[in-house]
Amino acid sequence: MPGIDIKDRQRRCVLPFEALPAEVRLLRRAAATQLGQWGVPTACDAAQLVVTELATNVIKHVGEGSPATLILEWKRERLRVEMHDKSSALPSVRTADCDAECGRGLHMLAAMTVDWGTVVTALGKAVWCEIELGSDAVCLRMERAIDALESYRERGTPVLPGRCETVMEESAVELIADLLHWTSARGLDPDDVLDRAQMHYEAEADAA
Numbered sequence: 478m479p480g481i482d483i484k485d486r487q488r489r490c491v492l493p494f495e496a497l498p499a500e501v502r503l504l505r506r507a508a509a510t511q512l513g514q515w516g517v518p519t520a521c522d523a524a525q526l527v528v529t530e531l532a533t534n535v536i537k538h539v540g541e542g543s544p545a546t547l548i549l550e551w552k553r554e555r556l557r558v559e560m561h562d563k564s565s566a567l568p569s570v571r572t573a574d575c576d577a578e579c580g581r582g583l584h585m586l587a588a589m590t591v592d593w594g595t596v597v598t599a600l601g602k603a604v605w606c607e608i609e610l611g612s613d614a615v616c617l618r619m620e621r622a623i624d625a626l627e628s629y630r631e632r633g634t635p636v637l638p639g640r641c642e643t644v645m646e647e648s649a650v651e652l653i654a655d656l657l658h659w660t661s662a663r664g665l666d667p668d669d670v671l672d673r674a675q676m677h678y679e680a681e682a683d684a685a
Contacts, residue, residue, distance in 0.1 A: 488551035531560035563601040
């Protein structure tokens, strides 16, 4: 599977791959890694199940080895998952009394997501669904935090493979340290600012 192409400011991750059974595990891992970097790991289990089902459907119904693309897009309180392939044949939900395998995947998508659908594209089709992430206020804070951390990461050394999460943690420490220096320079008490921030965090976490 090719490397991850991430447009950070748009919170969009594009993963082209070949529809092979061995690729499904790599897609699941890549999706989990990306959600961790975005700071929304609570959707990881649901996203991995959706990715598995969509990728498996491409293997079964479009053809093993066919080119496809997985797109993850974070839209505040929702995660959008899209699977693009080269076939223009749209899937349909079957009745529950047909054989066990037929239509099972779409019923699962409908049960796990808040919305889903299919659309014909210029190259074939896309099956998409949206997973609920949490309150809009919490997701807005996460989005602002990632924007700040990305800015810190861009000013640092190049990120080596497998170290992105560690670098983000180091950037978070540097950001907090800089904010403490700023509060002290303004004549504020850093401990008091940290206590107030903790109170805001706990209140919003309890409400989520």
